[in-house]
Amino acid sequence: MTEAEEILGADGIETLLALELAKHEFDSLHLPNLRLIRHFGVMLFCQQPAITARFYYGNDSLALGRLLLPVRGDVLDLCAGVGTQGLLCALTAQRVVSVEVQAEVAKLYAINSALNGLEEKMELRIGNLLEAVYDERFDRVCCNPPLLPVPHSLPYPPVGDGGEDGLTIIRRVVSHLSTLLTPTGSCQIIGTVVGNEAEAAFQELEDLAEDQELSIQLIVPWREQLEAQSPLVRSLALTISQYGNLPYEVALHELLASYQAMQVRYLYSFLLLAHRASARGEAGLVLTHHYLRGSSFWSV
Template sequence: MRLPHPFAAACEELGLSALLSAQQLSASSQGLLKMRDSLSPQLGLAVDMLCLGRTVSLDAAQDTFGPNLVDWMGSTGLATVTDSSIQLPNRRLVGHLGRLVFVGPAGSNAHGYYGPDSVGLGKLLLNARGRCLDLFASTGAQSVLMARSGDEVDAVEINRELKGVFELNTAINGCDDRVTALWGDALRVELTGPYDTVSLNAPLFPSFGIEGVDQAADGGATGNSILRQALKRCELTDHGRIFSTMTTVGSPGRPELDWLAQLCRQLNLAFQVIPTGIGRLDGQSRFSAELVDTLAESSSTSADTLTQRLRAHWDTHGIDRLFFCLLVGGRATGSKATVTVLSNFEGGRGWWIG
C-alpha cells in the first residue's frame, strides 16, 4: 500500500484537508476569508500561505510544516522562499471533491483556471471508471479525481508552463503512476482510445468575433467552437461516457443547440444538457458590462467601442442570452441520437464572471 505524500499527510494532520473538503470553498476565497480569524494559529498560517497567497514568516512556516517540506516547496518552484519569508505567488491550494490540488490565482481565466464549472464537472466525474481521458486538463484537477476510481488517465494539456504544477498534483495525490500527461494541442495530439470516461473542459469564453482574446480562454465566436471540434475526437467504448462544460448563445429560454443536435447525428451520440446559468447580453446588464470589460482588456479596444460593436452583433444575430451548461453524453442507442434539456433555463450566474 502506497504511503500518503508528506505534504498531503501534513495537510491532513493540520486539519486543512478537512476544512477545504467540508466547506467546498475552492472556487473562490471568500469563505476562507470570512472564517480566517477563527482558525487556530497553525491552521490559519496554512490557509494564509497555501490558499490566500499571503506572505508568511519562514520560521512560522517551518514550525508548521517542518523544514523539509518548506525546502520541498521552494525546490519544486511552488513557493518563493527568502531568508525570512515564504509565499506562493501564482498558485493556491483548493479542495477538489476530496483531492488536494494546486491551481491558478482566483479570477484567472487561464494558466491554471479553477472555478465553479470545475466543481460542477468534477461532481459528474466522481464515479469515473475504466480508461479515462481528460482533455484540456490544465493543472490536473479532474485527472487526479478520475484516477481515484478509474484504471488510468490520459491527460492532454497544451500549456507546458503548467507541467510542474500538474506533476506536483499527481504526486501529492498518489496517482502519478496512473496518470499520463500528453503535452500538446487537444485537437491534434495522438490519442489511444476508446475511452470509458471522458472529461472535457474546453475554453468557453465567447469572443463574438473580437480578435485578441487569450487563446487559453477563447471558445470562439459563440463560446463552443473548440468544444465542437474536441467532441469529434472522443472515441468511446460501447458504454463510454462524456462529461463536459459548455456555453452557447441564444434568446430567452432558447439556447442555440442545433449545432449539438447535428453533431449527435454525425457521431451517433446522445447528450443530456444540464442548465447551470444565464447571462443577459443587452449592453446594459452587469453581466454584459463585465464581459465587455474582459474582451476590451484582451483585445486592447475601448469598452465603449466594443459595446457598440457587440450590441450590433447581438441584434443582427438575434442573440440576447449566453447559456451555461453541463453535458452528459454517450453512444446513442438505435436511432436516438438526440439532445435532451433536463430542466428550464431560469437563472444563475456565469461561471467566470461575478
C-alpha cells in the same frame, strides 16, 4: 514553515523550491501568484485570479467537479490545465490521460498529481486537443473547455475564449466521441452557448448526436441576456479591455454589435452527458431546462 510542511511535506516543499514555484521569505514559504486550494477532496496548486492567468481555476472548475461521477478504467481529461478534473477522476480510475495545449502547466500538473499520491495513474500530454490521443479509446471523456462567446475580432485570454457561439472546442470534442469512447463509455462536458429568447443554439449538437450515433442529455440551468447592463457582458467587456488594451466602452460596443449581428440575445449555460447510442438508448439529444426555476449559472 510548520503549516506548509504539514500540508506539503518536506519533499513537496523542496520540489517546489527546486522548480522555482516557491521561495523562502524569512520564516515563510512564499508562492508568487499561486494558491493552494482543496477541490472536492484533492489538493491542487493553481494561479491567483487574474486576467492573464494561464494556470486557471474558476467557477466552471467547481461545476465540473460537482458533476464528475466515479469511473473505473481509462479516462481522457481534455483541456486539463493543472489537472483539476483529472485528479478527481484518478481517485477511482485505472489511468488518466490529460491533454493540455500549454506546456507551462507541466510543472504544476506534476506537483498536483504527486501532492495527492496519484502520479502513477496520471499522464500529461502537451498537444492540441485530440491530436495527442490518436486511435485511443476511453471509458470516460471529461472536458472543461474555453467556453465564453467571444467574437473573433476581439482579444480574449485563450483559457476562456470559446469562439463566437461558445462551442468552438465543444463541437470538436463531440464530433469525435464515437471514436474516443469505448462501447460503454461516457462523456461529461460543461459549456455555454448563445441563443434567442425561445431557445439556445443547440441544433448543431443535435445534428452531431445523430451523425456520431450518440445519446446526448443536455441540462440547461441558467441563461442571461446579452445586453449592456448584464453582469456577464460587462465582465466580458472588461476582460477584453484589459487583455487587449482597448477602451472599455469600445470593447462593450464591439461585443454588443457582434451579438446583434448574430441575432442572439441570450447566453445559456449547460451540462452535457453523452453515451454511444448502442449503449444507452437511441441516437439524439434530450434537452431539459431549469432557468425558470430559480437555478444559478451552473447549479439546478
